[in-house]
Amino acid sequence: MKQTKILFILFLLVEVGISFGQSKEVKIRVDGLSCPFCAYGLEKKLNDIKGAENINIDFENGLVTMNIAGEKNINKKEIKDKVKEAGFTPIKVEILDFPKSSENPKQ
Amino acid sequence: MVLISCVFFLPESLAQGPPINTETPILLGLEGGGFRTFGKIVSTDLGTTYIQPLAIPYNLGTNFQIGVMQPFISIYPKIGDNNSGFGNLSLFVKQMLFQFDSKAKTFRGLLKYTQTFPTGASSVSADNYSSQFMFVAGYVNLNYSLNGSVSYTFVSKNLPDNFVYDFAFGYPLLPQKYPPFQLNLYLELNGQKTLKINKNLLFLSPGIQLITSSTFLLESSFQIPLVDDSGIIRNTFSFGIRYLVF
Numbered sequence: 407m408k409q410t411k412i413l414f415i416l417f418l419l420v421e422v423g424i425s426f427g428q429s430k431e432v433k434i435r436v437d438g439l440s441c442p443f444c445a446y447g448l449e450k451k452l453n454d455i456k457g458a459e460n461i462n463i464d465f466e467n468g469l470v471t472m473n474i475a476g477e478k479n480i481n482k483k484e485i486k487d488k489v490k491e492a493g494f495t496p497i498k499v500e501i502l503d504f505p506k507s508s509e510n511p512k513q
Numbered sequence: 514m515v516l517i518s519c520v521f522f523l524p525e526s527l528a529q530g531p532p533i534n535t536e537t538p539i540l541l542g543l544e545g546g547g548f549r550t551f552g553k554i555v556s557t558d559l560g561t562t563y564i565q566p567l568a569i570p571y572n573l574g575t576n577f578q579i580g581v582m583q584p585f586i587s588i589y590p591k592i593g594d595n596n597s598g599f600g601n602l603s604l605f606v607k608q609m610l611f612q613f614d615s616k617a618k619t620f621r622g623l624l625k626y627t628q629t630f631p632t633g634a635s636s637v638s639a640d641n642y643s644s645q646f647m648f649v650a651g652y653v654n655l656n657y658s659l660n661g662s663v664s665y666t667f668v669s670k671n672l673p674d675n676f677v678y679d680f681a682f683g684y685p686l687l688p689q690k691y692p693p694f695q696l697n698l699y700l701e702l703n704g705q706k707t708l709k710i711n712k713n714l715l716f717l718s719p720g721i722q723l724i725t726s727s728t729f730l731l732e733s734s735f736q737i738p739l740v741d742d743s744g745i746i747r748n749t750f751s752f753g754i755r756y757l758v759f
Contacts, residue, residue: 442727446727446757494614
C-alpha cells in the first residue's frame with residue numbers, strides 16, 4: 407500500500423512536470439527577410455514573448471520557427487505585432503502542439 | 514584652406530550604409546541603434562586629410578531614426594603646419610516613407626534630414642551651417658542589393674550649395690544565414706556637384722564588408738576619382754567598424 411502511494415505520488419509529479427514542460431512549435435511566414443544582419447531585431451522582439459526559445463530564421467523561405475514553452479494560450483496577434491515592431495511584415499502564424507517530453511512514465 | 518575644402522567637398526563621406534559610402538533605407542539591425550566609426554584618408558596633390566567620424570544612430574520605433582555625427586579631422590599639408598581637431602557636429606533624422614516586403618526581398622524608401630553646425634575647430638572645419646535633404650531608396654534580396662540616394666545641401670554664408678548623388682550595388686559572397694556571417698562586395702558611384710562654381714566630383718568606390726555576428730561588422734573601401742573638377746584629389750581609402758549596442 408505504501409509502495410502504491412509512493413508510486414502514485416511519483417506518477418503525479420511526472421505528469422505535472424510533463425504538462426509544465428509542454429512546448430508548442432510556432433511557424434511564422436515573414437516578408438522582407440532579405441538581409442541576415444537586419445534580422446537581429448526580429449530575434450530580440452520574439453525573445454520578448456514569454457516562453458520563447460529556439461528561434462530559427464530561414465531567409466529563403468521567409469520562415470521563422472520557434473518554440474513557446476509552458477504557455478497554453480499563445481496569442482497570434484502578439485506574435486504578429488512583434489514581427490511588425492521588428493520592421494518586417496507578418497503573413498501567417500501557425501501554432502503546432504509539440505510535446506517537449508517524449509518519455510511515457512507508464513511504460 | 515584648400516584642404517579644409519576637400520573635407521567640405523567630399524561626396525557623402527559620412528554615409529551610413531551598408532553599403533559603405535551610400536545610404537540605405539533599411540533602419541534595421543546594424544543600420545539601427547549602435548555606433549559606426551571609420552578612418553578615411555583623402556590623398557590630394559596638396560597634402561593628406563584624415564577624417565575619423567563617430568556616428569550614433571538610434572531608432573525610435575520601426576520607421577524613425579535620430580542620430581548624431583561628430584568627426585575628428587587631421588590635415589597634413591605638403592606646405593605649412595599640420596592641424597587637428599573636432600569638425601562640425603551634425604544631427605540627423607530619418608523617416609521611412611514606404612516599405613514593400615515580399616518573400617526574401619524588400620523595397621523601401623526614406624527621407625533624411627541632416628543639420629550641421631559650425632562647432633568645429635576653425636583650423637579643420639568651415640565656419641558655416643548646412644542643411645541637407647536626402648531621399649534614399651533601396652531594393653534588397655538574398656542575391657544582391659541596390660541602394661541609391663539624391664540630396665541637396667543648403668549652405669550658409671554665401672558658400673555654394675551642393676547636389677549629391679550615390680548609387681551602390683552589393684553582392685554577398687556567402688550564403689545568407691542567421692546568425693549572420695557575411696562577406697559582401699560593394700561597387701558604388703558617389704558624386705557631387707557644387708553649384709555656383711559648377712564643380713563636379715565623381716568617385717568609383719569598390720569596397721568589402723565582413724559581418725561577423727548580429728552586432729558587429731568591419732568594412733573597407735577605396736574611392737577612385739573618375740571626375741574631379743578641382744583637379745587635386747588622387748584617391749581616398751577608408752576602414753571602419755560598426756557595432757550594434759541598442
